[in-house]
Amino acid sequence: MTGLRVLAAGPGVTIQDGGRHGSLRYGVTVAGPMDPLAHALANRALGNEPDAAAIEISLGGIEITAEDRPLTFAVAGGAFQITLDGQVLPGACVASLEPGATLKLRAGPAGVWCYLAVCGGIDVPPVLGSRATHGRTRMGGLEGRMLQAGDRLRTAAPAGTGIATGAILAPLLERPPEAIRVLLGPQHDYFAADQIEAFLTGPWTISIRGDRMACFLEGPKLTHRLGFNIPSDGVAMGAIQVPGEGLPIVLMADRQSTGGYPKIATVIGVDLGRLAQARPATQIRFQAVSHAQAVQALAEERAFLAGAILVEPLTRRTFSSDFLLGLTLVDGWIDALRPCLELKPPPR
């Protein structure tokens, strides 16, 4: 077993896997990553299952070191600043952490969430079949709480050797936040046509009040045609509910399983991470798409994650950002469908 130790952690750093599925009918929150694509990509770059348990890092950042043995890790998500013993690494990368060395992830120029995956995933006991942390019910993860300095975590598999290290090439991660695609409904008939148009015109500003449960929006107040109380029904991730005061709330990973406000629209699956990564004060608009378009986008993302994740080797011990920007050759890759230990080493 390989382990890591948390040297420092800001608030809001938790262990998340693909989410706690199967107990929604009993009121259990799914939790899971705020940016599912980035979470899955970090896992895939190591040959893990896309829903393996990884560390979700908030703007508060984290510092870790490896214990006993070198630890191969992958990072993906918002544009965080990643340093390994002071050396700058690309914002999405695979690298090895030696015992005693320090890996720091700090908020960078953009993005809210970053994912740190290790070979085999983080080994904490599953609760109701999942390792995802849900803070409000203190369920999953490490004692159901945020990580803090001094925490020791084990990985579920030995350190990967021979894994391609370098920058992860992931054009899908470049997702400008301006237009967030939605499917109207399930309760858009609670709003008159001009209110739906106001919703789609916006623009909406991401409020500072957001957390893992919800993203609050500021903008034109919407009015309801049929009142704002409905008998509570199921709530999907990305559901946009409009309470009585008229400002929409997008329900995210830590949402409650059911809710009693009309939901005017739902953010499509592939744009959940795009929205989650938008910082407070960012302006967004919603764009209505068809069910077929949403499924098509999902199919493209799934194909990307199922294919080989391209990793561009870093050949110098110390790299400047100019050097990193100058890298263009793609000559290292791993087969994301194969487990950690069988991965091909990068060609030298």
Added chain:
Amino acid sequence: MSADAGAGPVFLDAGESALVVEFGRSVDPAISDRVLALDAALAADPPEGLRELVPTYRSLMIHYDPLVLDRAQLVARVEEQMAAPAQQVRAAASWTVPCCYDLPHGEDLAELAALMGLSPAQAASSHARGRYRVYMYGFSPGFTYLGGLPEEIAVSRRTTPRPPHDTKAVLVGGGLSAIASFAMPTGWYVVGRTPERLYAPERANAFLFEPGDSLRFEPIDPDTFAQLEARAESGEIVARRTAS
């Protein structure tokens, strides 16, 4: 509002990976029956790509993988199910749930009783006389929404929430009763507490009740509460199940 109980369902998208099958817009046992019949039928023979079913008062949310299970196929499957003769897939269970209405457990009972022009003892016996239906879970793990609250204690919710109650609180508000497994602030009134654990992740049955089950409360005194709570904490189920 039970008129819409006989109409065909409406299919609503909650994103590309969840379909809401809505049977009506009101809280009504006949509508709930249709929700639960579809829930049971799909759970008994789930099409490939079906991920999770969430029954609520008047609709069933079907979470699915649209790359495996096409939306049109799913709708056709549901319609086929609706056309088929109703079959009882699962017999609803009846439960007797111990509840202590005395202080310190029923901390809002006197307040509720005063609002409804009753003595605390009358309010407690009214609540214990109710025959409840488990409509759905929601809000937090094991939080059950119970219909069937006797009218004389059917108080509306508080205008502002009260401070956090204890775990396993038995609540009344908005014309319903409920059992809350987790401590939290609430707009409901705490009329009692049950020693039973509605969420016990280490137990084989982490959750006891299924939507559609019926339930009654059995008053117990604080000493009995303490004994049953100790047994429940050691993993025993202290609510009693009887087939109906």
